[in-house]
Amino acid sequence: MKRVVIFCGSGSGTDEIFYREATLAGATLARQGIEIVYGGAKVGLMGAVADGALRQGGKVTGVIPYFLQSKEIAHTGLTELILVESMHERKTKMNELCDAVIALPGGYGTMEEFFEMLTWAQLGLHQKPIALLNIAHYYDPLITLVNTMTAKGFLKSIHREMLLYSDRIDDLLGKMKNYKAPDTGKWISKEDT
Structure with a gap:
């Protein structure tokens, strides 16, 4: 894992733990020699x-x-700043540049970027590890929702397992480094239609 894309908010949230843990995540990646690609703000x-x-x-x-x-x-003050025409081009470029994805807390934009990467993995368009840094239990409701999707038959277990998460960056990076993308084959079978 050489280059990780980070999706996260342009706001700092209501608790200083979000900012502190985001700073720690960036520092930890740098200390491990992992480059960061992000939204440039x-x-x-x-x-x-x-x-x-x-x-x-x-x-x-x-x-x-x-x-x-x-x-x-x-x-x-970045190593490199790449300017693009649109939000769609931004996501495409970020995907081209990374070999893994981490989402920290954020809003609609963070969720849209994160779920697009998950969907691309589900469709077999990439095999990158995709993870949530669950700072202060921010993503607990989302993890519950994903488990409900699986329990109710809208998300296959093999696709559920693509979502990695932890509340600690070191633990999360360990899970990501050990990730093996599942062989999902066809994601929709005749029986599903």
Whole structure:
């Protein structure tokens, strides 16, 4: 695992633990020699992850659309800043650059990016580990929902197992390094239709 994409909020949340743990995540990745690719902003958890890594001498690549860069939220101290035309192009570029995915707390944008990567894995478009850093139990309701999807027959167990999570970055990275993508074969069979 050489380069991880981080999806997270441009806000800092209501508790300082979110910012602190995001900074720690960035620093931990840098100390382990893992490069970070993220949304390129200097604000919120996005900025915390980048700054945590940069302070440890890590490499951080930001990918940001022109329209957000022009709002002066782009981080100016990154190893590299890639400007793209659209949000869709941003996700595509981030996927091209990474070999693993971690989501920290965030809002709609974080969820949309995260679920797209999970869906691509389900469809067999990549075999990257995809994980949630469950800071302060933020993702407990989402994990419960995913388990409900499986229990109610809307998500196969093999696809449920693609979702890795932990509340500690070191533990999460260990799970990700040991991840073996399942052989899902056809994800929809005739019996399912």
